[in-house]
Amino acid sequence: MNVLLPGSLPEALDMLASDGAAIPIAGGTDLLVHWPVRVDAHDRTYVDLSRLDALKPLSWTADELVLGGLTTYWDVIRDARAAQEFPLLGNAARQVGAIQIQARGTWAGNIVNASPAADGVPVLMAYDAVVVLESRRGREQVPLDRFYSGYKEMRRHPDQLVVEIRIPRRPYSYQVFEKVGGRRAQAIAKVGLAVTRSGAGWRVVAASVAPTIRRCPAVERLLETGTAIASPEALLPAVARDVAPIDDIRSSARYRTHVMARLLYHDLRDFWGKRG
Amino acid sequence: MNGHSAIRNPQSAIPITFTLNGKPVSLGVDPAARLLDTLRYQLALTGTKEGCGEGECGACTVYLDGVPVNSCLVPTYQVRGQRVETVESLEPGALEPFERCGATQCGACTPGVVMTASWIREHPELLATHSIRELMAGNLCRCTGYDGIVDSVAEALREPGSGKRDT
Numbered sequence: 001m002n003v004l005l006p007g008s009l010p011e012a013l014d015m016l017a018s019d020g021a022a023i024p025i026a027g028g029t030d031l032l033v034h035w036p037v038r039v040d041a042h043d044r045t046y047v048d049l050s051r052l053d054a055l056k057p058l059s060w061t062a063d064e065l066v067l068g069g070l071t072t073y074w075d076v077i078r079d080a081r082a083a084q085e086f087p088l089l090g091n092a093a094r095q096v097g098a099i100q101i102q103a104r105g106t107w108a109g110n111i112v113n114a115s116p117a118a119d120g121v122p123v124l125m126a127y128d129a130v131v132v133l134e135s136r137r138g139r140e141q142v143p144l145d146r147f148y149s150g151y152k153e154m155r156r157h158p159d160q161l162v163v164e165i166r167i168p169r170r171p172y173s174y175q176v177f178e179k180v181g182g183r184r185a186q187a188i189a190k191v192g193l194a195v196t197r198s199g200a201g202w203r204v205v206a207a208s209v210a211p212t213i214r215r216c217p218a219v220e221r222l223l224e225t226g227t228a229i230a231s232p233e234a235l236l237p238a239v240a241r242d243v244a245p246i247d248d249i250r251s252s253a254r255y256r257t258h259v260m261a262r263l264l265y266h267d268l269r270d271f272w273g274k275r276g
Numbered sequence: 277m278n279g280h281s282a283i284r285n286p287q288s289a290i291p292i293t294f295t296l297n298g299k300p301v302s303l304g305v306d307p308a309a310r311l312l313d314t315l316r317y318q319l320a321l322t323g324t325k326e327g328c329g330e331g332e333c334g335a336c337t338v339y340l341d342g343v344p345v346n347s348c349l350v351p352t353y354q355v356r357g358q359r360v361e362t363v364e365s366l367e368p369g370a371l372e373p374f375e376r377c378g379a380t381q382c383g384a385c386t387p388g389v390v391m392t393a394s395w396i397r398e399h400p401e402l403l404a405t406h407s408i409r410e411l412m413a414g415n416l417c418r419c420t421g422y423d424g425i426v427d428s429v430a431e432a433l434r435e436p437g438s439g440k441r442d443t
Contacts, residue, residue, distance in 0.1 A: 098414025185413035
């Protein structure tokens with residue numbers, strides 16, 4: 001294993017630019033899982049981000065919450081203002097493992113690990129988060145809902161680092177995060193759901209039911225148009241258009257689809273058939 | 277040396293210095309070493325256990341700059357300049373509430389459980405937003421069930437000296 005130890009962001013970007021196969025490592029909570037037996041991973045080159053202190057803090061501007069590239073779940077859980085303005089961030093963060101993971105895992109890492117079952121990504125997407133990528137070539141901003149193109153495929157080039165996650169500050173009239181797992185704690189989602197409503201409209205984001213975390217435009221349209229929905233089953237056609245679940249070790253496609261429809265139906269029961 | 281072994285043996289040890297249980301330590305570490313293995317096999321602190329090796333069970337819990345982490349997921353080189361505390365740093369009395377409440381059995385989870393519990397005891401302010409059960413969720417126990425563990429932490433919080441540290 002070859003570890004490069006940059007002391008600053010420009011140095012880290014130089015290292016990523018000169019070795020297209022180098023992998024950035026932050027808290028290691030994904031990369032080091034079952035590490036001793038993952039011999040192939042030992043042969044690679046890593047760029048260690050742990051000393052890039054400028055990327056650690058979260059900050060507030062007049063109209064955005066800005067998470068740094070190294071902001072952890074625990075950083076957000078402890079931030080009283082984040083809990084008040086963006087409660088879904090803390091709700092989701094508190095369901096990512098427990099303190100041992102929350103203290104080390106980063107929001108940016110959750111984005112680039114690109115798991116379809118991520119907990120942090122759905123709430124960021126429901127808040128219209130924008131991913132800020134930086135390389136020696138410059139900065140690029142990509143809305144999170146356009147960041148993924150397929151399973152583990154994303155709009156990050158190998159020389160780019162996620163340096164910020166920018167979340168617009170808006171009043172929300174409705175917001176909910178749901179995670180259905182095998183148990184209440186230390187579980188990976190079988191189905192995840194984040195829903196928000198603001199002046200920008202409805203955002204419905206599904207997890208663990210498609211190759212990527214994704215928005216559900218058909219369900220959003222039902223909400224925007226005030227379509228009357230009389231049962232969970234009535235949502236199944238829209239859910240089927242939006243998601244593509246699979247059978248795997250955690251659940252079945254059929255279970256996931258039905259649970260998704262039931263969560264949507266019951267959580268949003270005050271809104272079906274009501275416009276504006 | 278052929279190309280393959282060059283890939284297999286790419287980097288020599290990284291020299292690091294950190295604070296371990298209050299004392300400075302300097303050593304060279306394999307870049308691929310996990311903190312868990314460095315503690316157990318290089319520094320002979322075998323109180324920290326490996327359970328799952330995937331950050332789920334919490335048996336390998338240590339404090340890194342005062343916060344519980346899974347040492348199976350920490351590359352050792354990352355702790356340079358930081359403060360690491362293991363179960364060996366705890367007062368022996370930290371275990372007593374667990375023995376009284378029947379919250380120990382096979383012992384595999386116990387070092388990690390007591391580490392997280394002692395952290396909660398030092399930070400009772402966390403209970404304004406979190407339950408004991410949620411804070412202990414990263415430590416799995418397959419013998420005792422969790423009620424005894426939660427009761428033990430509640431009892432430890434009632435003892436004098438709770439909340440003494442400010443990390």
